[in-house]
Amino acid sequence: MIETKDFIFVISAPSGAGKSTLIAKLMKEFPVLSFSVSTTTRTIRPGEVDGKDYHFVTDKRFDELLAGDYFLEWANIHTSRYGTSMDSVKKVLLSGRELLLDVDVQGGEALREKIPDAHFVFIVPPSFKELESRLVNRQTESPETLAVRLKNAREEMKSASLYDFVIVNDDLEKAYQDLKTVYLACHMQANHVIPKLNYDS
Amino acid sequence: MIETKDFIFVISAPSGAGKSTLIAKLMKEFPVLSFSVSTTTRTIRPGEVDGKDYHFVTDKRFDELLAGDYFLEWANIHTSRYGTSMDSVKKVLLSGRELLLDVDVQGGEALREKIPDAHFVFIVPPSFKELESRLVNRQTESPETLAVRLKNAREEMKSASLYDFVIVNDDLEKAYQDLKTVYLACHMQANHVIPKLNYDS
Numbered sequence: 156m157i158e159t160k161d162f163i164f165v166i167s168a169p170s171g172a173g174k175s176t177l178i179a180k181l182m183k184e185f186p187v188l189s190f191s192v193s194t195t196t197r198t199i200r201p202g203e204v205d206g207k208d209y210h211f212v213t214d215k216r217f218d219e220l221l222a223g224d225y226f227l228e229w230a231n232i233h234t235s236r237y238g239t240s241m242d243s244v245k246k247v248l249l250s251g252r253e254l255l256l257d258v259d260v261q262g263g264e265a266l267r268e269k270i271p272d273a274h275f276v277f278i279v280p281p282s283f284k285e286l287e288s289r290l291v292n293r294q295t296e297s298p299e300t301l302a303v304r305l306k307n308a309r310e311e312m313k314s315a316s317l318y319d320f321v322i323v324n325d326d327l328e329k330a331y332q333d334l335k336t337v338y339l340a341c342h343m344q345a346n347h348v349i350p351k352l353n354y355d356s
Numbered sequence: 357m358i359e360t361k362d363f364i365f366v367i368s369a370p371s372g373a374g375k376s377t378l379i380a381k382l383m384k385e386f387p388v389l390s391f392s393v394s395t396t397t398r399t400i401r402p403g404e405v406d407g408k409d410y411h412f413v414t415d416k417r418f419d420e421l422l423a424g425d426y427f428l429e430w431a432n433i434h435t436s437r438y439g440t441s442m443d444s445v446k447k448v449l450l451s452g453r454e455l456l457l458d459v460d461v462q463g464g465e466a467l468r469e470k471i472p473d474a475h476f477v478f479i480v481p482p483s484f485k486e487l488e489s490r491l492v493n494r495q496t497e498s499p500e501t502l503a504v505r506l507k508n509a510r511e512e513m514k515s516a517s518l519y520d521f522v523i524v525n526d527d528l529e530k531a532y533q534d535l536k537t538v539y540l541a542c543h544m545q546a547n548h549v550i551p552k553l554n555y556d557s
Contacts, residue, residue, distance in 0.1 A: 277546070283555050312555060320541070321549035333544055340521070340541030343534055345478070348522035354484050354513060 156241060159346040162253040163244070163273035164188065164338060167263035169308035171286045172278045173324040178257055180331050181338060189252045191243035194220065197235035210243075227269045228262035244270075260311040267317055274341040276334065277318035281325040283309065357442060360547040363454040364445070364474035365389065365539060368464035370509035372490045373479045374525040379458055381532050382539060390453040392444035395421065398436035411444075428470045429463035445471075461512040468518055475542040477535065478519035482526040484510065 157163070168174035182188050194210040196217045205211050212220070217236050220226065229238035239256060247254045256273070258266060267275060280286040286308055290301055315321050320337045324330040341347070358364070369375035383389050395411040397418045406412050413421070418437050421427065430439035440457060448455045457474070459467060468476060481487040487509055491502055516522050521538045525531040542548070 279553065309555070312553075315550055315553070316546055318546050320544045321546045321553075322544055323549065323553070336537055337541045337544050340538045343521045343523055343538050345517055345519050345522045348524065349516055352480065352513075352516070352522075352524070354510070 156245065157248070157270055157272060159272060160350045161248045161272075162342070162347065163248075163256065163270060164253065164341065165256045165258060165263060165266050165270075165273050165275045166278065167258050167260055167276070167314075167318070168278035169260065169280070169286070169311035170304055171289045171308060172280050173289075173327065173330065174257070174278050176327065177278060177322075177324065177331055177334050178255065181334055182255065184335070185253075185338065187253050188255045189247050189250075190255055190257070191239055191247050193243065194226070194238045194240060195235055197237075209237075228258055228265035230259055230262055239266075260314045264314065264317060272346065274320070274337075274344075275318040276320045276322060276337060277315050278322050278324050278330070278334075279312060279315060280308075281323055285325075357446065358449070358471055358473060360473060361551045362449045362473075363543070363548065364449075364457065364471060365454065365542065366457045366459060366464060366467050366471075366474050366476045367479065368459050368461055368477070368515075368519070369479035370461065370481070370487070370512040371505055372487045372494075372509060373481050374490075374528065374531065375458065375479050377528065378479060378523075378525065378532055378535050379456065382535055383456065385536070386454075386539065388454050389456045390448050390451075391456055391458070392440055392448050394444065395427070395439045395441060396436055398438075410438075429459055429466035431460055431463055440467075461515045465515065465518060473547065475521070475538075475545075476519040477521045477523060477538060478516050479523050479525050479531070479535075480513060480516060481509075482524055486526075 166174060166178055192206065192210060194212055194217065196212060196214050199205060199211045203209070217238070220238065221229065225240050226238035227241055227244065229236060244254055256266060263275060266273060280289065283305070287305055290296055290304055296304060322330055322333045322337065367375060367379055393407065393411060395413055395418070397413060397415050400406060400412045404410070418439070421439065422430065426441050427439035428442055428445065430437060445455055457467060464476060467474060481490065488506055491497055491505055497505060523531055523534045523538065
């Protein structure tokens with residue numbers, strides 16, 4: 156269903172690695188990159204448009220979709236569920252855009268199996284010490300959730316070897332240049348270039 | 357024998373793609389890249405040093421080495437043979453340098469099997485028309501050898517899918533930037549980054 160010329164860039168990271176900032180910068184510089192529209196059980200908020208921001212569904216409907224193997228990956232975030240469907244992925248690709256999937260570590264593992272030809276990038280903090288100080292500086296975590304997050308991050312770091320590329324986010328600007336280099340290089344991968352070659356003449 | 361942290365960059369191309377110019381530029385900008393010392397049956401020339409420029413051997417000795425599976429790849433060029441040995445490859449890697457292997461299409465195929473963790477780059481001309489005009493402009497080819505070279509190039513182009521990356525050499529400066537991007541991105545591949553991470557603290 157996914158064609159070899161389709162460009163799918165999957166980015167994942169343990170929390171505190173700086174993923175969101177890096178993704179925002181990349182999408183700003185390369186507007187051809189788009190997110191797909193996720194399906195969620197969360198309540199629609201004022202100003203949000205169903206089918207544009209998210210596909211809003213009931214818990215029951217989400218269960219049905221799950222049962223029908225509708226999602227490439229899905230996650231529980233707080234008290235709601237979010238899923239990425241093949242339909243939403245294809246919509247982006249068929250429009251000629253490139254797809255950026257921003258997923259948690261479990262989602263990355265699921266996508267690795269379902270869309271192996273995508274490009275998988277894992278962003279990591281330079282050290283646990285730095286990760287800890289970043290999470291503390293957010294001031295959004297209680298000591299208990301901080302401990303849980305750090306424990307999870309240690310666990311999640313072990314998934315790095317499942318990814319094609321690993322970017323160490325020590326200095327943000329350096330990490331961004333690395334991410335951009337990887338993004339550009341992925342366009343030179345044989346499966347993307349070969350379909351565009353024309354040697355008939 | 358090759359460790360995951362070892363960096364091996366294999367570049368191949370049909371003749372006339374501009375490989376040599378691109379390699380020279382890359383090695384100038386990144387002096388950490390080194391060639392290995394090939395083994396050859398060619399006669400030593402004035403000024404050449406055995407063991408530095410090449411390992412010079414007799415035809416009989418080359419046959420013995422071949423029989424002993426000594427070479428990762430080898431080729432017949434004009435009337436002499438040239439081979440790349442694991443010994444010469446390891447010598448470069450153990451010295452802490454990165455290895456650049458400049459090989460013909462057959463050599464690339466052999467290396468793909470023997471050192472799958474290397475990075476494989478294929479350089480192609482933008483079209484056959486352009487390839488033909490480049491070979492004609494060299495003025496070193498008779499009409500007969502030109503026809504053979506073009507036929508071979510068409511054949512060799514089919515190997516592109518065996519490589520990780522394909523770079524189209526239309527404009528030299530653009531192609532060089534692409535090659536450099538690929539070279540830098542390969543350093544972010546998970547197998548190179550993970551051994552350097554230190555999450556003990």
